[in-house]
Amino acid sequence: MLSRMQTHYLTRVMRLAVREGVRLFNGRDGEWQAQIQAVGRGGCVLRIGGCLRAQLAEPGPWLGFAPLKKDAQDTLIAQATELGVEKMIPVHTRFTSVGRVNRPRLLAQAIESSEQCGRLNVPEVAAPCFLQNLLSEWPASRPLLFADERGFGRPIAEAANGQPLDACSEPPGLLIGPEGGFADEEVREILAHPCVAAVALGPRILRAETAAVAALACWQALRGDWRRIDHPGSHDVRTES
Amino acid sequence: MLSRMQTHYLTRVMRLAVREGVRLFNGRDGEWQAQIQAVGRGGCVLRIGGCLRAQLAEPGPWLGFAPLKKDAQDTLIAQATELGVEKMIPVHTRFTSVGRVNRPRLLAQAIESSEQCGRLNVPEVAAPCFLQNLLSEWPASRPLLFADERGFGRPIAEAANGQPLDACSEPPGLLIGPEGGFADEEVREILAHPCVAAVALGPRILRAETAAVAALACWQALRGDWRRIDHPGSHDVRTES
Structure with missing residues (x-):
């Protein structure tokens, strides 16, 4: 029924x-x-x-993202689900402009997208947390790719092959900042974390949802489940x- | 003024x-x-x-896409612009569900996204054409990556390095089908074209706008302007x- x-x-x-x-x-x-x-x-x-x-078992990348406005967030959840994300974590940062996170709505969007894209599981939508908690509780087995919107990271195709990804047993998490970017002290905290690698996503400024889908697609293509042939x-x- | x-x-x-x-x-x-x-x-x-x-000069990939519903198409134009697309071509196919293309609206979206992402040019929005015309007029100097939603193409990270890309002097075009997919005889026509390489974008079914942004991101990361460091x-x- x-x-x-x-x-x-x-x-x-x-x-x-x-x-x-x-x-x-x-x-x-x-x-x-x-x-x-x-x-x-x-x-x-x-x-x-x-x-x-x-x-x-379909281990996939995680995605930490600053909550976005309704339409942008719907796009983000749908696209991240289609791209095989395993867990999505709304992360409050200094410049996050959206306060409340409607977790049931995010999960409903994730279920609908899972159905449409042929996944046999639904990504977990974690409870929102603060950036500091995300970093302090981050598992040491999982690298964290930080999309550095200042452009100071390594090009993602280069970062996807090498450390710290090779040393970790799990697919990475991706951390995407809010529209206003991370505050300088937040960037310092992120870069000081032992699991973190800063990556660059080209010379143009990407909106958060574009950065997330672009980074997820690159990782799946280079290191994830896009390398095997499947229908x-x-x-x-x-x-x- | x-x-x-x-x-x-x-x-x-x-x-x-x-x-x-x-x-x-x-x-x-x-x-x-x-x-x-x-x-x-x-x-x-x-x-x-x-x-x-x-x-x-910022040569970039081209994008051929079947016209989409309003919100999905706005997302597609914005994300493709952020990812450095040089030309976008609405392509009518057998199963295209959206008839009319509002070209001024597409261009306005492309201008706004160009401003926001720091591009110094605006992608061209070509007049809509039929798939047959796209194929017959396709320039021989430009490879055409066909996102084969049946999953029969080569994984994109593999296809991005090799033929026919290496033999062509221009960045590729990407061809993304409508929601209902291409008709069988359309697939045959596409695959018979000398510039075409079929690519696969993983084991899940992607909506057209996700497939477009994912393929563009992978190409930029592997062969395009994401490889150089820039701010x-x-x-x-x-x-x-």
């Missing part, structure tokens, strides 16, 4: 009808074929068929159980 | 006042320092100072003369 929202998505947005097929995932049990059996006002009933894909799936629906 | 729209942008959006500095560019004469002298209802007067940056400018305003 799917919820009202999921039913709306399948029957109104995707325009699927009774007897049409969908693919299900819940982030634990892989991907399953299913068929729409009945559609009612409060939901729809599916018949579950065979397993299509086993659930594989995308389609039209997955995430179920709760 | 700046236009009413430019004055609105400087004084309302950027909140600059008389005696504050801006940087000017027109795509031909480099970047110039200027100071706001007076602000009126119909425009504002600037005093031009010294030259800050010489105009350099971004800020707050440029494009002038007409």
